[in-house]
Amino acid sequence: MSARDGITNGMTDEIGNGTERRAGWAEEAVATHAGAEHLRSEEQVLERIERARRRRPRVREQRVTLAHGAGGKATQTLIEAVFVEAFRNPVLEQLEDGASVQVGDARLAFTTDSFVVSPLFFPGGDIGDLAVNGTVNDLAVCGARPLHLSAGFILEEGFPIADLRRVAASMARAAAAAGVTIVTGDTKVVRRGQADGCFVTTAGIGVRERAVTLSAGAARPGDAVIVSGPIGDHGVTVMLARGELDIEADVVSDTAPMHELAAGVLDAAGDGARVLRDATRGGVATILNEIATASQGAIVVDEAAVPVREEVNGAAELLGIDPLYVACEGRLVAVVDPSRTEAVMTALRAHPLGEGAAVIGHVGDDPPGLVLLRTAFGGTRIVDLLVGDPLPRIC
């Protein structure tokens, strides 16, 4: 099957049907950056790239694609270029998991989240407890005690009432476990084919009783970076539950309310608490990138210290995806002052959800705004925001 001839460049005119076009978008992109001097040193090029990355993001696509919902770079670009642009205000611009607002003397946290998981029922949970825990956790990582939730349902014509009851019962159980009440709601039904069974949106408010203010920008060099347990369980469980991959693994979703866990961390950290985040869509890697960008620190992660279950690692390896990007639904990422590391670890490990907690890295000062991974193999690399979907690779 080997070819005898070598390369035959420059056959453009005789080959194909003679139709040759230019890629308009590509020419435009080149023209936008034209005039850039041809830099000779790698350092200069790296600086130019960081400058380009700091520019206000632009949405190039004419339509929404699935990548816009994957939690990576495209999602961030869409949010910043469309929503932040339209709604601009100081609270929203912080882009935390929830909003911290003040009403009179009351320090509140407010958040919302929509759930479109498929399948609706999966090992370890379903769309119902996911919807409650997701909003509870967003409030918890704002440093708030979750109080009241709303629930909105978009149902597809033909969806079995028995399944709806099952979802509702699961929500009720999750709310009771988290100590919140679902106090208001909304129901809409759309024609068959216009939704995928059942979509749920929850919103929630909580009260911030501690004086601490948490934000991704507060991380500073020397701080410790902690995760509360093994990562990637939820994402891998759901991917396998879809049944498209013909892989079986003994793994269940980690969906759980983290209000107690978060409170424990905050009590142990005191004024040394800097950032708390719920590592959902986009996984731990996405959170760490947000922290690095906001704080302009370097987040340095030790790969060997990152807890990942054997089953999750195996499935991720087969699919060619990195567990660092896989969603969790009951894991928090904490950045704390190094003097509080041991106290926080003790508090985490005292709670059933935090038994597998680990210090996975620290905040450094260089290179600013990047997440570096010291690989278990002994090398160093960047952990960047994911571009597009975390799709399985073919070879």
Add this chain to the structure above:
Amino acid sequence: MKFVDEFRDADTARALAARIAELCVPGRRYAFMEVCGGHTHTIYKHGLEDHLPESIRLVHGPGCPVCVLPMGRVDDAIAIAGEPDVIMTAFGDMMRVPGGDGSFFDAKAAGADIRMVYSPLDALKIARAHPDKRVVFMAIGFETTAPSTAMTVLRAAREGLENFSVFCNHVTIIPAIKAILDSPDLRLDGFLGPGHVSTVIGCRPYEFIAARHGKPLVTAGFEPLDILQSVYQLMRQLHDGRCEVENQYSRVVPWAGNRRALEVIGEVMELRPYFEWRGLGFISQSAMQVREAYARFDAERVFAVPGVRVADPKACQCGEVLKGVLEPWECKVFGTACTPETPIGTCMVSSEGACAAYYNFGRFSRSRVRAGSAGPTPLADPVVLR
């Protein structure tokens, strides 16, 4: 993880690195090309270059199937997907590959029925389930994936399915390596041979590289220690004054390849006279098409394919990067006009491409990091989970 962690052990890597360093002749520089994109990915993902002496440079070759797909073929596929009643199916990596007017993701958002599959057999399942639709499989890849496409066509023929076809874009590795060897700017001291392709074609087809071009080649596995070991074997050959084809990946690659897989490819496909590669241009006899006998499963015969050619922007220097003449960061548009979100050239498309791997994993100053605050974390002990 069993059978994986053994191939990623840092202490073994350090020991091997020391032996590689001993083989370096002071003042001499070495450049080895890893042909396969899977190797490029491993090298960056594990930070393998930190183990190599500065005098050894790894050059990232053209072996990433989605990277080398010209924009015109993407446009052709999107045109097929736009025909009435068509369901286009493709591997996940194909979804973001840009054409002249956007990617599969964009076409899907605009209304085309494009579905991700994990195997061509899944596409066949869709065809059985939708007899009223015309299901097309976007077949891409080197000899690694060609046998599964061919098997699927044979099965469709056996079942008498009439609504299934493949849009064949399979390419072959040897002509691409030849194109690089024939390039006047070639500055390579040896090759890391593609592991997965070699499970099908074996190691014999590489013998001309050592015999006629005087470059040693070691067929390498995909774990970081495989690659480090293969670099060691190349250095050993140079040190001993040998120039041979060696098989480091013998736990998977049979020297003579997989005869059955080759037969299946040969039954269904034949070489095209020429095919366009992004960044490398037209290479004769470098790709496969469906044979006449299976014409009814060939999307190029079933549909009116426009046969579009889309020119790469002039600023794009992928050809030079693929041949190792330029480092990714030396390209004029690297990281500004050309990024993983809006890849202009082939090497930025998938994480197996040289530029995307460098952008995603290696975009930092190693010298500054070594000197700075990025040392190991106090208290960060390796974890053991049950």
